[in-house]
Amino acid sequence: MGRRGRSLFGDQGLVFFITTTVMNFDPVFSCGDRYYFILVDSLKHVIAEHRATLFAYVLMLSHVHLIIALPPGESISDLMRDFKKYTSTRIRQQLEQEGEVAWVERLRANIGSPAHAGPTALTGGVRTSVLTQESNVRRKLLTSRLGTKLQTSPSVGRKRQVFKLWMDRFDDVVIYTEKMLRVKIKYIHDNPVRAGLVQEPEDWKFPSARNYTLGDQSLIYVATDWELSGERQEVTPDGTGRVGKL
DSSP: OOOOOOOSSSOOOOEEEEEEEEEOOOOOOGOOHHHHHHHHHHHHHHHHHTEEEEEEEEOSSSSEEEEEEOOOTTHHHHHHHHHHHHHHHHHHHHHHHTTTTHHHHHHTTTSOSSOOOOOOOOGGHHHHHTTOOOOOOOOOIIIIHHHHHHTTTTTTTOOOOOOOOOOOOOOOEEEESSSHHHHHHHHHHHHHHTTSSSSSSGSSBTTHHHHHHHHHOSSOOOOOOOOTEEEEEOOTTSSSSSEEEO
16 A cells, blocks of 8 residues: 555655657557557556556657656566557557568667667658658558668578567656756656657647646546645555645
């Protein structure tokens, strides 16, 4: 159980700003909304499994940002391990089901590659196209970019190839103050705008900006009620909290 009345912020270090990224920054989620829904389903599962609270998120073409609070006894490493393991399996299955052979081979070819190879040419040309028709983006990626890379990534002599979606490591920053929490939430919500994908944060399909701005909790529940006009709510990991004047 969460600790009712105990502040989330402080030396407990229970709130984390998380970033996890696809290998080589490949924009595999541009293949369609189905892939984002896999991420959402997994996120719901690990949040419930690890008794976590989600304060913010954004699902981008090649990476994910989260702000998550954990209760005592839970580990952010365990949560992310479960998230990455499940999504990697499900996304591989979805790619195979849809005949996305080039993507499957590309992500298998990631084995043995540096974990942080830097942004690749795959990201070029995606950001404006994805706004109108993701299928065109996918086709463009696979034919003009991905195909070339696959031809120059020989697999001859490899005894074992394993599908590898995520970089091994994920970045985590502990959030200690409400001010820092607000800064990180704004950073997350502005991601699709900075990427040129949308004009307003809530116009992107998969951010918590929709939860905060539109009150839309239909995709995944986000704890937005910590932010009260003229008051401060000290949120605890189980979603409870006490209200005090700023």
